[in-house]
Amino acid sequence: MEPGRSLVLFSQGIAVILTIPRRCLVVLIGPTGSGKSTFARRHFRPTEVVSSDDCRALVSDDPNNQLATADAFDLVHLIVDRRLARGRLTVVDATNVRASARSALIRLARTHHVEPIALVFDLPESLLLDRAQTRTDRRIEADVVHRHREQLSRSMTDLPREGFDRIVTLSSVDQVEAISVSRVPLACDRRGDRGPFDLIGDVHGCADELEQLLDRLGYEVVSQSIEPAWPGPIYEHPEGRIAVFVGDLVDRGPRILDTVRIVRNMTARGSGLCVIGNHDDKFLRKLRGRNVRVAHGLEQTLAELDLLPWGIRETTVEGVIDFFGSMTHHYVLDRGRLIVAHAGLPKPMHGRDTPGVRGFALYGETTGEVDQYGLPVRLKWAKNYHSPALVVYGHTPVPEPEWIRRSVNLDTGCVFGGHLTALRYPELELISVPAAREYYASRRPFRTAQQPVSPSPNLPDPTETPPRSGA
Numbered sequence: 001m002e003p004g005r006s007l008v009l010f011s012q013g014i015a016v017i018l019t020i021p022r023r024c025l026v027v028l029i030g031p032t033g034s035g036k037s038t039f040a041r042r043h044f045r046p047t048e049v050v051s052s053d054d055c056r057a058l059v060s061d062d063p064n065n066q067l068a069t070a071d072a073f074d075l076v077h078l079i080v081d082r083r084l085a086r087g088r089l090t091v092v093d094a095t096n097v098r099a100s101a102r103s104a105l106i107r108l109a110r111t112h113h114v115e116p117i118a119l120v121f122d123l124p125e126s127l128l129l130d131r132a133q134t135r136t137d138r139r140i141e142a143d144v145v146h147r148h149r150e151q152l153s154r155s156m157t158d159l160p161r162e163g164f165d166r167i168v169t170l171s172s173v174d175q176v177e178a179i180s181v182s183r184v185p186l187a188c189d190r191r192g193d194r195g196p197f198d199l200i201g202d203v204h205g206c207a208d209e210l211e212q213l214l215d216r217l218g219y220e221v222v223s224q225s226i227e228p229a230w231p232g233p234i235y236e237h238p239e240g241r242i243a244v245f246v247g248d249l250v251d252r253g254p255r256i257l258d259t260v261r262i263v264r265n266m267t268a269r270g271s272g273l274c275v276i277g278n279h280d281d282k283f284l285r286k287l288r289g290r291n292v293r294v295a296h297g298l299e300q301t302l303a304e305l306d307l308l309p310w311g312i313r314e315t316t317v318e319g320v321i322d323f324f325g326s327m328t329h330h331y332v333l334d335r336g337r338l339i340v341a342h343a344g345l346p347k348p349m350h351g352r353d354t355p356g357v358r359g360f361a362l363y364g365e366t367t368g369e370v371d372q373y374g375l376p377v378r379l380k381w382a383k384n385y386h387s388p389a390l391v392v393y394g395h396t397p398v399p400e401p402e403w404i405r406r407s408v409n410l411d412t413g414c415v416f417g418g419h420l421t422a423l424r425y426p427e428l429e430l431i432s433v434p435a436a437r438e439y440y441a442s443r444r445p446f447r448t449a450q451q452p453v454s455p456s457p458n459l460p461d462p463t464e465t466p467p468r469s470g471a
Contacts (some may be wrong), residue, residue: 018168020117022183025109026091031148033131034178038375040093050079052094077104084112097151106163113352118164122171127151186353187328189336199244200392205253209420212433213389214366217422225265229319232261238270243365246394247277247342252298252415252440257306264323269443276327277342278362284324287317329361336389343395347387365394375444382407392423397446401430416446
């Protein structure tokens with residue numbers, strides 16, 4: 001769903017399932033008496049719900065003490081901040097009918113790279129007034145209900161522009177009763193996949209070297225694909241190992257489409273996984289009709305595509321859009337012990353899915369400046385990385401695999417005449433094959449290494465202790 005788009009559920013007695021990520025912020029919005037607290041108790045664990053009334057009670061011993069509201073919301077925001085930092089699903093139970101109350105919560109969600117979801121209880125005022133008269137826990141004046149209802153009505157116009165990723169509106173008691181909540185993992189969350197894995201650096205169309213590397217890693221051609229868009233071999237490892245590609249399959253090399261076919265057929269077979277790289281993403285945007293600059297090797301990818309017969313070309317374009325469009329920006333694997341992202345990923349972004357996380361995973365961290373070669377000046381994010389999870393990435397070509405703390409860059413510049421490198425996990429063994437030649441001249445001087453497979457540093461065994469919940 002597009003960010004901020006309102007989803008109105010018309011259940012008419014039919015159960016409706018609201019799917020939410022396992023890590024997100026749910027903001028309940030509605031006047032006093034609209035049923036938010038009852039809904040929260042029904043669908044969420046007590047520890048997941050941060051209630052403004054409970055926080056009033058904690059700071060003043062009285063959940064109805066409106067004079068304690070400021071202190072209570074300081075506590076609400078503190079608890080939400082700490083829970084989101086730990087990657088815990090969090091539900092805010094308060095009226096939240098004013099934009100200022102919601103904006104602080106949206107900022108916290110963005111700070112911790114989780115999806116903010118608005119769940120709006122837009123029930124008739126007559127119903128709210130009836131409920132207010134029958135309450136026994138507190139006295140609710142009619143003017144309070146009316147004021148809340150007016151504030152909510154004014155909010156409904158601007159709500160889609162406030163920054164919520166999803167807005168779910170419940171307009172009747174039947175809808176509130178019919179809805180159920182289902183928690184689903186994000187696409188990047190594959191922590192249940194234990195491996196073993198073979199992580200492979202940026203290929204950039206060097207299919208000859210990819211085939212050699214897969215052979216050295218023990219993968220075998222088990223069949224040939226007969227799909228029109230994906231002709232070619234299907235690789236599988238006899239011991240069930242999974243190849244994980246760090247992205248940038250396209251541009252610059254001599255066999256770009258063959259590279260894409262090999263990787264796609266492996267992912268379809270279940271013998272491979274792939275995160276999207278910035279070059280792949282740019283190619284995808286071009287195929288979708290976006291206005292992108294054709295440079296940095298994209299012209300070669302498009303030229304290969306144009307050489308295909310018309311019917312095959314259209315089928316291939318559709319297939320590539322489906323394949324690249326289904327890719328996630330990073331993976332969390334092996335119970336959180338292993339993170340794979342094209343340009344790397346700092347600990348607070350592991351297992352999260354926001355535009356900020358996607359941008360970092362694709363492009364890394366830059367200063368906003370360009371160097372003497374006209375290329376972005378990139379920061380070494382890994383120098384400040386502190387987590388037990390091993391991060392494997394590429395993006396920035398290096399002469400040999402570069403280990404910094406618990407991270408390793410596997411882009412050893414095959415397309416620039418370097419090597420194509422893989423890391424066997426959990427063994428932490430590096431294997432590489434040399435490029436047959438320089439296929440593309442780097443704008444920034446690239447020095448190839450004589451010994452590209454430097455041993456990994458003395459890292460702890462990745463199978464020993466899983467990272468804490470933030471990973």
